[in-house]
Amino acid sequence: MKDTRGLDKVWVVLSELAAELVKKDIKVPEIVFEKLRLSKAILTYYILDEHTTVKTLAKAEKELNYAQSYLFSLCDEELMNKYLKKLEKAITGELDVEFPLPKTKFDTDVKRRGNVESIRIKLLKYIEEERAIDLGEWHGVIFEYKDDEKVVIEGDIERVKRALKDFGILLKKSD
Structure with a gap:
């Protein structure tokens, strides 16, 4: 700290x-x-x-x-x-007390580096991991499931935008 x-x-x-x-x-x-x-x-x-x-x-x-x-x-x-x-x-510094840091469910290590963008999405319903990985390979980005509700998409900014649009279509089709 x-x-x-x-x-x-x-x-x-x-x-x-x-x-x-x-x-x-x-x-x-x-x-x-x-x-x-x-x-x-x-x-x-x-x-x-x-x-x-x-x-x-x-x-x-x-x-x-x-x-x-x-x-x-x-x-x-x-x-x-x-x-x-x-x-x-x-x-x-003689007092031993703990400052209350918030406990976040998100990966705090996800950062923007140069032209690489990371976004987190909270899913309203589960989508098969294989479908997301296939979409990621198609667009050249990484889809990483944090749990059944959250996905991190990481890659070049423009590729992430295109993958996100297709991911949105994928979410609508699974209704």
């Missing part, structure tokens, strides 16, 4: 703090939850996309700083000290 400079752990601590404030019936404005959601999305993007730069972390940090300043303004002194200590441990 890419180094997020502790921001993933900061997000976990701030999320816990927001949840604790809500449990204590302290009204937390929706903007704080929006900032936490946005920072989680940015951090997830940074972690999963190998092409993102460190500049992306600055955006996440900005959102986290806003949420942090708002959340701490709602705390009493005891709660503030408790979470300041947790936050310090998160930043220094």
